[in-house]
Amino acid sequence: MGDLHFSDTVSGNIADRVLVVTIDNPPVNATSLSVRSGLMAALDYAAAEDAVRGIVITGAGKTFIGGADIKEFGKPPEAPLLPDVYLRIEQFGKPVVAAVNGAALGGGCELTLACHGRVAASAASFGLPEVKLGIVPGAGGTQRLPRLVGFVAAVEMIGTGRSLKASEALGIGLIDRIAAEALVADASALVDAMAGGELRRTGALVAKTISDADIDAAGAKILAKARGQAAPVEALRLVKAAMTLPFADGLAEERRTFLRLRDSQEAAALRHVFFAERAAGKVERLEKVTPRDIRCVGVVGTGLMGSGIAVSALNAGYQVIGVEQSEEGAAKGHERIAGLLDKAVQTGRLDAAGREERLRRLTVVSDLNALRDADLVIEAVFDDFDVKTDLFRHLDDVVRTDAILATNTSYLDPDAIATATCHPERVVGLHFFSPANIMRLVEVVNCARTESEVLVTAMTFAKRLGKLAIVCGVTEGFIGNRVFSAYRREAELMVEDGALPHEIDQAMEAYGFPMGLFAVYDMAGLEIAWARRKRQAAKRDPNARYVDIADRLCEAGRFGQKSGRGWYAYPDGKRTVDPDVTALVVTERTRKGIKPRSLTADEIMTRLLRAMADEGQTLLSEGIAIRASDIDLVMINGYGFPAHKGGPMFAAGIAA
Ligand code: 3H9
Numbered sequence: 001m002g003d004l005h006f007s008d009t010v011s012g013n014i015a016d017r018v019l020v021v022t023i024d025n026p027p028v029n030a031t032s033l034s035v036r037s038g039l040m041a042a043l044d045y046a047a048a049e050d051a052v053r054g055i056v057i058t059g060a061g062k063t064f065i066g067g068a069d070i071k072e073f074g075k076p077p078e079a080p081l082l083p084d085v086y087l088r089i090e091q092f093g094k095p096v097v098a099a100v101n102g103a104a105l106g107g108g109c110e111l112t113l114a115c116h117g118r119v120a121a122s123a124a125s126f127g128l129p130e131v132k133l134g135i136v137p138g139a140g141g142t143q144r145l146p147r148l149v150g151f152v153a154a155v156e157m158i159g160t161g162r163s164l165k166a167s168e169a170l171g172i173g174l175i176d177r178i179a180a181e182a183l184v185a186d187a188s189a190l191v192d193a194m195a196g197g198e199l200r201r202t203g204a205l206v207a208k209t210i211s212d213a214d215i216d217a218a219g220a221k222i223l224a225k226a227r228g229q230a231a232p233v234e235a236l237r238l239v240k241a242a243m244t245l246p247f248a249d250g251l252a253e254e255r256r257t258f259l260r261l262r263d264s265q266e267a268a269a270l271r272h273v274f275f276a277e278r279a280a281g282k283v284e285r286l287e288k289v290t291p292r293d294i295r296c297v298g299v300v301g302t303g304l305m306g307s308g309i310a311v312s313a314l315n316a317g318y319q320v321i322g323v324e325q326s327e328e329g330a331a332k333g334h335e336r337i338a339g340l341l342d343k344a345v346q347t348g349r350l351d352a353a354g355r356e357e358r359l360r361r362l363t364v365v366s367d368l369n370a371l372r373d374a375d376l377v378i379e380a381v382f383d384d385f386d387v388k389t390d391l392f393r394h395l396d397d398v399v400r401t402d403a404i405l406a407t408n409t410s411y412l413d414p415d416a417i418a419t420a421t422c423h424p425e426r427v428v429g430l431h432f433f434s435p436a437n438i439m440r441l442v443e444v445v446n447c448a449r450t451e452s453e454v455l456v457t458a459m460t461f462a463k464r465l466g467k468l469a470i471v472c473g474v475t476e477g478f479i480g481n482r483v484f485s486a487y488r489r490e491a492e493l494m495v496e497d498g499a500l501p502h503e504i505d506q507a508m509e510a511y512g513f514p515m516g517l518f519a520v521y522d523m524a525g526l527e528i529a530w531a532r533r534k535r536q537a538a539k540r541d542p543n544a545r546y547v548d549i550a551d552r553l554c555e556a557g558r559f560g561q562k563s564g565r566g567w568y569a570y571p572d573g574k575r576t577v578d579p580d581v582t583a584l585v586v587t588e589r590t591r592k593g594i595k596p597r598s599l600t601a602d603e604i605m606t607r608l609l610r611a612m613a614d615e616g617q618t619l620l621s622e623g624i625a626i627r628a629s630d631i632d633l634v635m636i637n638g639y640g641f642p643a644h645k646g647g648p649m650f651a652a653g654i655a656a
Contacts, residue, residue, distance in 0.1 A: 004045065010038025012045070017053045018188040019046045020099075028066030029059045031107045036080045043088055054095035054191035057115065058184055059102060064124060067106025070133065070271060073262055082107055082139040083255060086114035090201050095194035099187035100124040100175070105163065110137055113144040116199045118175040119187040120166040126174055127163030131231040133274060134267030134644060138258030140203070142238035143250040147205040149173050151243060152218045158235045159222030203247040215240065228512045229644045230266055269646030272655065273636065276629035276647075280470055281463060283626065289452045291460040292402065295319055298374035300391060302333025302364060305408060306380035308436030311340045312465045314358040315437070321374060322364035334364040340437055368398050376461060378406045378430055385412050389420035396421045404454050406430040407445075410481065411532075415448045415474050424449035428458045431478055432467075433638050441637035442467040443478045470634055473624040480634045482624075483648070486615035487608045491517050492547040496589055498596035499604055501567045502577045507601035508608070512642025519575060520640075521550075522566035530554040549588050553581070613652035628655035 004012035009025035021042045023029045046052045097117040103125045112118045128141045146154035153172045169175045179186035226232040296319040299310045324330040344350035418427035429445025442462040462469035472478045505516020560566035569578035616631040632647020649655040
């Protein structure tokens with residue numbers, strides 16, 4: 001804390017006639033009431049003190065400002081309001097420079113935009129992620145950013161909510177410079193350079209004009225991804241308004257829109273998702289358990305799943321040892337992993353040096369003994385019980401006693417796999433979703449005998465991979481596939497009852513799913529599920545209603561997109577409704593004596609959502625899922641449930 005106390009969270013000190021204001025409001029320096037009033041008090045002080053030539057504003061800790069306080073969103077706003085504080089900064093008579101030490105997000109980024117200069121540490125980042133919360137920036141972001149960086153860059157940032165690294169921010173002119181070392185001293189030097197001169201007030205700048213075609217092209221990219229969400233559409237409208245409206249009018253329109261969206265269901269849903277993600281990492285009884293140190297990760301099986309897991313681990317900085325059954329398999333595995341890294345280079349997500357450095361941390365061999373030094377071994381071999389138990393028995397003999405063994409099984413019983421080893425307490429499930437290097441979700445399966453330290457280590461590992469780790473108990477298919485099975489069953493029942501597959505898909509897409517269920521089936525291929533159904537046929541309750549349509553499709557050789565036909569037909573690769581499928585559905589209904597009744601999109605979604613929520617409730621009552629919001633996160637991140645609807649439990653009013 002500095003010598004000057006402006007509020008509980010804002011302090012200051014004077015160095016070389018510059019007032020350095022520090023915001024210290026852990027955990028992320030959100031602009032809560034005490035920060036807003038503290039900033040006002042600091043401005044009062046600087047205005048009154050002739051000796052002060054200007055102000056530097058910085059944040060304590062690793063974040064500059066994480067934005068407005070999201071916890072305050074449900075309450076009436078209290079003065080001083082953020083837009084008023086920022087307007088005062090912009091209009092201030094002495095230079096105000098932001099010394100951005102870390103993430104400047106939402107209201108944090110908007111503060112920097114209102115300043116007369118911006119200096120960033122190289123670790124700083126800038127973003128207006130409000131659309132991810134179902135709102136638009138509400139403290140000048142939509143009006144100041146396009147004036148500073150132009151329409152296209154502003155729309156891209158505000159419409160997607162993507163954060164920029166300091167170097168990117170410099171590239172588009174969002175900041176003046178990156179500080180070499182002493183950030184505050186560098187920002188103070190900028191204050192000195194500005195003092196006495198004409199100040200660059202962002203609101204007074206005129207955005208560079210661009211053609212209507214360029215505006216439309218940039219806007220189209222945002223609209224294409226909006227999927228029924230209001231916030232990106234409104235963000236685009238406001239940034240467009242910044243190009244034509246006077247600054248004050250634009251600010252007023254932004255404020256109106258912000259307040260309207262803040263109270264919307266979409267924003268409530270996305271806030272739920274935000275806090276659900278923060279809650280997901282916390283397991284009450286494990287809070288004091290320290291994770292083991294993981295440096296070297298073994299991945300057994302380097303097929304589609306294993307290679308994705310290996311790339312994730314390499315990206316997170318781990319040493320990775322891949323194991324295959326033969327030399328040839330190992331060479332292929334290495335090639336597959338290198339291929340995924342190549343793709344990352346081609347798409348600009350990785351540079352060539354990063355690729356080389358990752359490959360130096362990778363070995364793929366054909367000898368299980370290479371896992372002697374591994375701290376964690378993840379198996380990603382064929383999902384067959386005998387194959388997996390056999391492997392785990394072998395691993396038991398090879399790995400260190402403190403090494404952790406994780407299974408990536410989707411449907412097998414991990415407790416039974418653990419029992420096959422001498423140390424079931426060190427076995428845990430890490431259920432990745434494919435492609436594992438892209439998909440964010442990992443179900444961390446707490447098996448009957450898993451030791452707390454092992455579970456915490458697995459969670460910490462998944463988080464270090466940048467994944468969203470959800471703890472789950474043992475059940476067939478875990479949280480995601482259990483809920484998926486329930487609504488898949490409901491969808492097929494509806495096909496028999498009167499809805500056609502494409503009508504169900506259309507209802508889901510209109511609700512916000514990127515793709516309907518039957519289109520997803522076709523994309524994944526129908527034969528694996530068919531084989532499973534055949535295996536389970538003997539165990540099926542003969543009195544339970546069973547829909548045979550999927551079996552009929554497979555019997556007719558319709559295995560999905562790959563085979564050119566499935567629930568749809570694919571002439572020229574394009575998905576089209578197939579009259580043959582409609583005829584087959586009608587035949588099945590007639591055979592069962594079902595009188596079809598057409599279903600509206602609303603009825604379809606009501607039934608699907610109810611099936612999901614009911615299964616979710618069962619998972620909670622069985623103790624498989626810890627909290628309703630975890631189920632929401634699984635469905636959003638693994639199954640395309642639209643985040644702006646909050647997940648099936650939120651939509652059903654079960655998760656607050
Ligand atoms: C906005 O700014 C609107 C304005 O345009 C207009 C206003 C008029 N508020 O993520 P972490 C909590 S909208 C309240 O694990 P990290 C979080 O819940 C805002 N709380 O840390 C957690 O609490 P707990 C736009 C917040 O280091 C703790 O901080 N801004 C807020 O991995 C640690 O969080 C955003 O959308 C907040 N704004 O990442 C940015 N932010 O310990 C949202 C965090 O009790 N925040 N918390 O569970 C983030 O993206 C990350 O938190 C950040 C730090 C990158 C900052």
